[in-house]
Amino acid sequence: MTGGEVQVRGLFATPVAAVMLPDAEARNAELEDIILRRRAERGTIGASNIGGWHSTRDLPLWGGKRVEEVLSVARSIITQMTSDRDGKPVRPDWVVEAWANVNGRNDSNSCHYHPGSFWSGSYYVRDGGCADDPSLGGEFEMFDPRGPSPMMHAPSLKFAGEDGLSAGSAETIRPRAGLMFIFPSFLMHAVRPYRGDGLRISIAFNFGLYTPP
Numbered sequence: 001m002t003g004g005e006v007q008v009r010g011l012f013a014t015p016v017a018a019v020m021l022p023d024a025e026a027r028n029a030e031l032e033d034i035i036l037r038r039r040a041e042r043g044t045i046g047a048s049n050i051g052g053w054h055s056t057r058d059l060p061l062w063g064g065k066r067v068e069e070v071l072s073v074a075r076s077i078i079t080q081m082t083s084d085r086d087g088k089p090v091r092p093d094w095v096v097e098a099w100a101n102v103n104g105r106n107d108s109n110s111c112h113y114h115p116g117s118f119w120s121g122s123y124y125v126r127d128g129g130c131a132d133d134p135s136l137g138g139e140f141e142m143f144d145p146r147g148p149s150p151m152m153h154a155p156s157l158k159f160a161g162e163d164g165l166s167a168g169s170a171e172t173i174r175p176r177a178g179l180m181f182i183f184p185s186f187l188m189h190a191v192r193p194y195r196g197d198g199l200r201i202s203i204a205f206n207f208g209l210y211t212p213p
Contacts, residue, residue, distance in 0.1 A: 015184065017077055018173070018182075019077065021180055024177055025177075027066050028178065031070075031201075032126055034062075034066070034067075035201055036201075038062065042056070045057075049103070050110055051107035052102055053100075053101070054100075057097045059098040060097075063203075067098065070205075073180065074123075075096070075207070078121075078207050079092070079094075081119070094209070095208050096206070101201070102201050105194065106194070107200075108190070110190060112189070112190070119185060120187075120204070120205065121182035121204070122203065123180045124177050124180075124201070127177050127200060128194060130176075130194070131176040137194055140172065140181075141170050141190045142172070142187055142188070143170045144166060144169060145186065148168050151168035
């Protein structure tokens with residue numbers, strides 16, 4: 001004997017947005033020049049990066065109009081993805097910080113999150129060949145915010161349905177020049193080691209709200 005119709009909902013979803021920006025080739029050529037010149041002038045600040053170069057978080061002050069373009073698109077998408085507690089659209093007065101990352105052979109970024117922010121994201125200036133050659137690694141890796149708990153007692157099982165297949169595991173995004181993606185700042189993430197001979201260059205950003213001291 002069976003009951004009535006079973007309704008299954010995938011609760012507690014984590015929104016991640018991705019978009020390819022137009023005019024990427026021209027924009028990225030300028031951004032690459034700006035970022036590599038800055039790298040030649042300033043040392044890394046040593047944040048989550050393991051090797052590689054991490055700029056100061058004031059990229060909007062020295063990145064020029066091309067950085068403004070990237071952050072303007074990010075602001076528009078992030079605002080669309082944000083609502084008040086009743087689900088109504090809002091236009092927060094976002095506080096923005098951004099920085100550049102340059103990874104060479106064997107460089108990576110350790111697992112971390114971005115405290116003090118609401119949304120975070122990345123934009124790829126140069127993918128170092130990762131887009132066309134998976135053997136080069138360098139993927140952006142995101143971890144299930146529920147941790148490993150869904151897999152602890154029965155590693156061979158998953159929750160049925162598309163939303164359940166990634167439970168307790170990780171998802172990756174392969175770098176591609178011109179790709180922007182956005183995710184909640186609480187989401188634990190890392191960058192896998194890059195095994196190419198070129199450079200993997202990205203811009204990272206945080207959008208948060210001002211909180212008085």
